[in-house]
Amino acid sequence: MSNPSPTYQTAKGFCLTSAFWMIVGTLMGLIGATELVAPDLTKNIGWLVFGRVRPIHINIVLFGFVTPGLLAAAFYYFPRLLKTELYSERLGVVTVVAWNIALVAVVLTLMLGYTQGREYAELIWPIDVAVIVVFLMVFFNFIMTVKQRTEPVLYVSVWYALAAVILTACTYALGNIVWRPSSGALVGIPDAIILWFYGHNVFGLLLTPLSAGVTYYVIPRSVRAPLYSHTLSLLGFWSLIVVYTHIGTHHLLQVPVPTWLKVIAIVDSVAMVIPVMAFLINIWYTAKGRLGEIHADIGAKFVFTGTIMYFFVSIQGSMMSLPDVQRVTHFNNWVVAHAHIGVLGFAGMIALGGLYYILPKVTGRPLYSRLLADIQYWLVLIVSIGFTVVLTIAGLIQGNGWLNGETVYRILPQIHPYYVTRASLGLILVIGAALGFYNIVRTLFVRSGEAVT
Amino acid sequence: MYFPYFITYMSIGLVISIVVFIWALKNGQFRDQQRARFLPLEDDLDQTAAGTSRVSRYEMYGLFLLALAGLGASAAVLIYSLFYAP
Numbered sequence: 001m002s003n004p005s006p007t008y009q010t011a012k013g014f015c016l017t018s019a020f021w022m023i024v025g026t027l028m029g030l031i032g033a034t035e036l037v038a039p040d041l042t043k044n045i046g047w048l049v050f051g052r053v054r055p056i057h058i059n060i061v062l063f064g065f066v067t068p069g070l071l072a073a074a075f076y077y078f079p080r081l082l083k084t085e086l087y088s089e090r091l092g093v094v095t096v097v098a099w100n101i102a103l104v105a106v107v108l109t110l111m112l113g114y115t116q117g118r119e120y121a122e123l124i125w126p127i128d129v130a131v132i133v134v135f136l137m138v139f140f141n142f143i144m145t146v147k148q149r150t151e152p153v154l155y156v157s158v159w160y161a162l163a164a165v166i167l168t169a170c171t172y173a174l175g176n177i178v179w180r181p182s183s184g185a186l187v188g189i190p191d192a193i194i195l196w197f198y199g200h201n202v203f204g205l206l207l208t209p210l211s212a213g214v215t216y217y218v219i220p221r222s223v224r225a226p227l228y229s230h231t232l233s234l235l236g237f238w239s240l241i242v243v244y245t246h247i248g249t250h251h252l253l254q255v256p257v258p259t260w261l262k263v264i265a266i267v268d269s270v271a272m273v274i275p276v277m278a279f280l281i282n283i284w285y286t287a288k289g290r291l292g293e294i295h296a297d298i299g300a301k302f303v304f305t306g307t308i309m310y311f312f313v314s315i316q317g318s319m320m321s322l323p324d325v326q327r328v329t330h331f332n333n334w335v336v337a338h339a340h341i342g343v344l345g346f347a348g349m350i351a352l353g354g355l356y357y358i359l360p361k362v363t364g365r366p367l368y369s370r371l372l373a374d375i376q377y378w379l380v381l382i383v384s385i386g387f388t389v390v391l392t393i394a395g396l397i398q399g400n401g402w403l404n405g406e407t408v409y410r411i412l413p414q415i416h417p418y419y420v421t422r423a424s425l426g427l428i429l430v431i432g433a434a435l436g437f438y439n440i441v442r443t444l445f446v447r448s449g450e451a452v453t
Numbered sequence: 454m455y456f457p458y459f460i461t462y463m464s465i466g467l468v469i470s471i472v473v474f475i476w477a478l479k480n481g482q483f484r485d486q487q488r489a490r491f492l493p494l495e496d497d498l499d500q501t502a503a504g505t506s507r508v509s510r511y512e513m514y515g516l517f518l519l520a521l522a523g524l525g526a527s528a529a530v531l532i533y534s535l536f537y538a539p
């Protein structure tokens with residue numbers, strides 16, 4: 001088949017967006033981690049206090065690094081899987097530009113202290129509206145591409161990406177209470193419920209399905225084998241949609257929310273094993289006996305590693321939803337470890353894998369440096385695992401102290417060494433992000449090396 | 454009072470999901486699953502695998518050092534934790 005959409009401007013734009021904002025996002029994380037070790041470091045710099053740095057870190061990592069990286073691959077595989085052209089490359093480029101303007105606004109407003117103060121929903125109303133609009137623009141482009149397809153069957157990646165984008169537009173609007181621009185919040189417990197309904201969906205209905213979509217495309221292609229079972233993949237997709245949408249209350253098990261909501265959340269958090277294992281069995285059977293091919297392709301290597309992290313984060317997540325376990329793990333660094341295996345080890349790894357997989361194809365040239373990409377792979381891997389180890393230990397110390405009624409200040413010196421290690425790991429990640437950015441910019445803009453035929 | 458928002462949202466979500474599911478069923482999305490497995494492979498199968506890097510020996514040394522540093526950091530963490538254990 002001829003190349004259906006030869007320019008791939010949108011995919012390239014999202015690649016660059018992701019690579020650039022990965023530096024900013026991780027740098028903010030590093031500054032935050034350093035402040036936890038040396039609280040007075042930025043004492044007189046209002047716009048860099050921890051309370052401002054942290055929301056910038058999570059918003060930028062989420063909407064600046066991981067989501068655009070995963071969308072870059074989606075903008076590449078949509079036309080190919082549907083055997084048509086992207087509906088509008090121009091709309092795509094406008095989306096990329098609008099997306100970046102919104103990200104700049106995110107950093108500036110949060111630094112200046114404009115926040116709605118709700119976790120993952122800090123952004124003020126005008127930016128909320130911008131985020132919803134860009135997601136709708138992406139959805140429009142995707143759905144119109146589906147409409148003009150020449151391949152009748154929608155491959156599972158297409159299902160996942162469509163669902164991720166439209167569901168996020170909806171849950172974002174709901175979770176940010178866009179109909180109340182001034183506060184962006186309801187009042188009391190109902191606000192917590194709706195916030196965590198949304199907060200959980202950001203991971204479950206944005207990062208997870210987009211990552212699954214990329215994996216379902218990259219793994220069969222890189223091992224040059226058909227998917228193990230398309231039926232199983234659809235089963236995984238529909239069960240994810242059914243189960244994941246209403247487990248947000250597992251973030252609130254220690255809050256006076258209605259018990260029936262907690263029960264639903266816990267039961268379905270455990271039931272998450274079904275979509276998770278449906279996905280993993282499918283991917284691992286597809287790759288079975290072909291690990292050599294995965295090792296040979298840096299994109300596939302990132303993606304496959306991401307699937308292993310997904311196994312860990314999900315099994316851990318199901319456990320953490322059990323009230324008895326959460327009595328120890330809640331309110332401490334255990335959850336932060338879980339968050340980093342999920343967002344960095346799973347979704348971030350797969351986003352980088354998607355980038356590296358499509359870059360040679362959208363530019364028509366080999367990657368500028370496989371070595372740099374390999375180094376970045378190892379840095380991200382070491383940091384993901386390192387974060388998991390140190391934050392889990394710190395979390396257990398805190399959880400144990402909490403359970404025994406120990407005062408906070410007596411625990412702080414005990415976790416100090418882990419915080420130092422954590423900040424050093426953060427530095428390694430920023431270096432990794434910078435290497436990746438250089439590699440990606442060189443690949444996109446510098447015409448060197450032989451063309452891929 | 455959050456029920457109205459929640460119930461409205463859930464019902465809209467449920468209705469849309471069911472409509473999309475029925476569309477998929479009628480449209481034959483669940484048929485022809487054997488062919489669907491091959492969809493990612495259908496365009497230009499001439500793809501060349503991305504080459505491994507040229508300076509592979511130095512790479513191995515470098516990666517080995519990095520891995521060692523990572524393991525060292527983890528070991529240091531464990532030793533610290535034992536050292537600080539009450």
Ligand code: HEM
Nearest residue numbers: 203207250251269272314317318320321330335339342343
């Ligand atoms: C089966 C899958 C999963 C389940 C059942 C699950 C469960 C949980 C639970 C119960 C918590 C709350 C812990 C607490 O506050 O005590 C949590 C937090 C979190 N999870 Fe997961 N998780 C899963 C997968 C994932 C994935 C794939 C990601 C990332 C892509 C992720 C990212 C996060 C983040 C960022 C938090 C921290 C939220 C906060 O700021 O408090 N989780 N998860």
